[in-house]
Amino acid sequence: MAELIKTVDLKKYFKLSKTEYLHAVDGVNLSIEKGRTLGVVGESGCGKSTLGRTMIGLNNATSGEIWFEGEDLLKLSPSRRKAYRSKMQIIFQDPYSSLDPRMSVFQLIAEPLISNKVHKAKGELVDHVSYLMEKVGLDQRFINAYPHEMDGGRRQRVGIARALALNPEFIVCDEPVSALDVSIQAQIINLLMDMQEEMGLTYMFITHDLSVVRHMSDEIMVMYLGQCVEKAPAAELFRNPLHPYTKALLAAIPQPVIGEKMNKEIIRGEVSDPINPAPGCRFASRCKHCCPQCTQADVPLKKVENAHEVACVLYK
Amino acid sequence: MGENTVKVKIKKKSQAGDIWRRFLKNKTAVFGLIVFSLIMLVVLLADVIVSYDSALTQNIMDRLQAPGAAHWFGTDNFGRDIFARIVHGSRNSLLVGIGAVAIGITVGGLLGSVAGFYGGKIDSVIGRIMDTIMSIPLMLLVLSLVTALGNSLINVLLAMMIANIPQYVRIVRAAILSVVGQDYIEAARACGTSNLKIIVKHVIPNAIGPIIVQATMAVGTMILNAAGISFLGMGIQPPTPEWGAMLNEGKQFMTMYPYIVVFPGIAIGLTALALNLMGDGLRDALDPKLKD
Structure with missing residues (x-):
């Protein structure tokens, strides 16, 4: 299968002052094949969301390349880039704040269609909106409802309908279930997976919930402070985590075994400062395997096994 | 659902109709609307109700009755x-009160939304100019502007409007800032909505509440300000009737003949009250969250 989207050394820095830059995304290389899902995991503030938003153009990248269908989006003129925008959509984390409280479900779902002038006749627009509602499992009686009248799951379905409205090929799912009840999380995840199968969608699934990401993803990328520290097929990563940070992350998944003793690798210390970070491995200050090599120069991703890449000096 | 189920009838209710329905549910707001309509009726039919001459004719025999x-x-x-x-x-009175507020809110609202939406340097420049205007006391500013521009009702209106702009710039800017950071603005941008449409469809509807309240409260204040200005000998000149001016002229007789100031006072108060009730009702009606 052909790859749909690829980033090369993608960077997004936020300027804080003349000399201070917050390195939110720092040289990420990834590629996602058409119809597949890349899971992106990492703790809060590691740049997962910024990466997703930068890829679909909500943030301007500082440097690097974003290849989509054989074109480098960052080199395109703004008008040509806009044409690609409708092919890339995002589902937001919080369905309570990502829907305009003054708009009805109809207006919300119709917005992308109206903004991109998909339909001329109003009847077509109404039909399209009700088709989308049916597709995401929203009852037609909600068409005049306002977001505050619905529960979180239904709101998120509206968010998904908005993202699907323009027939995108690539969707960034920015923690789409983390604001929902556990019972509703499963429904939304199944909906997303059904949509993927039906429409051949490509997902980038951002989350900090490891059990969700295992269920959804073909490949998983672990991020720490703006950088990718490990990348592997989902099953492989869970079977054989290599990077000390990935190991600690997986060890933190609760195991429901009665009488099991807590025997976990606990990461000590705080996340180091993302503002003008020092060269070398960013996890070094919290890593028990830390050696002088770690802090001398940046540690690049290295292929260890088939499709399993890790950025750590322990693996050659 | 079986295939024979009748398709749910999808009727897109109009937004304006919704707002009107919610407004009518609010009894005090409807009261405000009725009172304000009556006042507007008086404005339109003033000549039919009583001739303009009788407002000016002096009759010393009948004084202070x-x-x-x-x-x-x-x-x-x-x-x-x-x-x-x-x-x-x-x-x-209504021309000055409503006029100054309406123009002030249009100009101030425009500047405020530009400052709030774009931020950065534009915001700083607009902000500093407004700070400068605000640092001059209102009366002083109006008096010097009217002196410079010439004494007429239009110039008083203009001067009061300029003195009014900064507060609207600030309110609108703050209201817009609270909306612009929201996720749904980013969501609108992600689905390809243009900046202009985002301002009109998302930012303004969500930011308009405090602006309406401020505007309706300001009308009464403006009428009194205009009175102060005419008391100082500018703007509306005696014997032209004006509510604020009537309050000022009657002041010296107030202790003996209170009705001289009571009736113009009631007129100003009633107008301000009606507008406030209406404004509050409108703000609530515009917010679908406060339905029922």
């Missing part, structure tokens, strides 16, 4: 009929 059958609201120290003066004064 208490309210009665001949003069419903009594007469002032020149023997002019207070009822006639209030009816005809409504035109000048």
Whole structure:
């Protein structure tokens, strides 16, 4: 299968002052094949969301390349880039704040269609909106409802309908279930997976919930402070985590075994400062395997096994 | 659902109809609307209700009469009929009050939304200019502007409007800032909505509440400010009837003949009250979250 989207050394820095830059995304290389899902995991503030938003153009990248269908989006003129925008959509984390409280479900779902002038006749627009509602499992009686009248799951379905409205090929799912009840999380995840199968969608699934990401993803990328520290097929990563940070992350998944003793690798210390970070491995200050090599120069991703890449000096 | 189920009838309810329905549910707001409509009726039909001459004719024999059958609201120290003066004064008072607020809010709102939406340097420049205007006391600013531009009702209106702009810039800017950071603005951008459409469809509807409240509260203040200005000898000149000016002129007779100031006071108060009730109702009606 052909790859749909690829980033090369993608960077997004936020300027804080003349000399201070917050390195939110720092040289990420990834590629996602058409119809597949890349899971992106990492703790809060590691740049997962910024990466997703930068890829679909909500943030301007500082440097690097974003290849989509054989074109480098960052080199395109703004008008040509806009044409690609409708092919890339995002589902937001919080369905309570990502829907305009003054708009009805109809207006919300119709917005992308109206903004991109998909339909001329109003009847077509109404039909399209009700088709989308049916597709995401929203009852037609909600068409005049306002977001505050619905529960979180239904709101998120509206968010998904908005993202699907323009027939995108690539969707960034920015923690789409983390604001929902556990019972509703499963429904939304199944909906997303059904949509993927039906429409051949490509997902980038951002989350900090490891059990969700295992269920959804073909490949998983672990991020720490703006950088990718490990990348592997989902099953492989869970079977054989290599990077000390990935190991600690997986060890933190609760195991429901009665009488099991807590025997976990606990990461000590705080996340180091993302503002003008020092060269070398960013996890070094919290890593028990830390050696002088770690802090001398940046540690690049290295292929260890088939499709399993890790950025750590322990693996050659 | 079986295939034979009748398709749910999808009717897109109009937004304006929704707002109107919610407004009508609010009894006090409807009261405000009725009172304000009556006042507007008086403005339109002033000449039919009582002739303009009777608002100006001085009749020394009849001066300072208490309210009665001949003069419903009594007469002032020149023997002019207070009822006639209030009816005809409504035109000048509402023109100044509503005019200054309406123009101030349009210009201030525009500048405020530009400052809030784009931020950065534009925001700083607009902010500093507004700070400069705000640092001058209102009366002083209006007096110097009217002196410079020439004494006329339009110039007073213009001067009051300029003095008013900064507060609207600030309110609108703050309201816009609270909306612009929201996720749904980013969501609109992600689905390809243009900046102009985002401002019109998302930012303004969500930011308009505090602006409406401020505007309706300001009308009463503006009428009184205009009165202060005419008291200082600018703007509306005697004997032209105007509510604020009537308050000022009647001040010296207030202890003996309170009705001279009571009726214009009631007129100003009633207008301000009606507008406030209406404004509050409108703000609530515009917010679908406060339905029922």
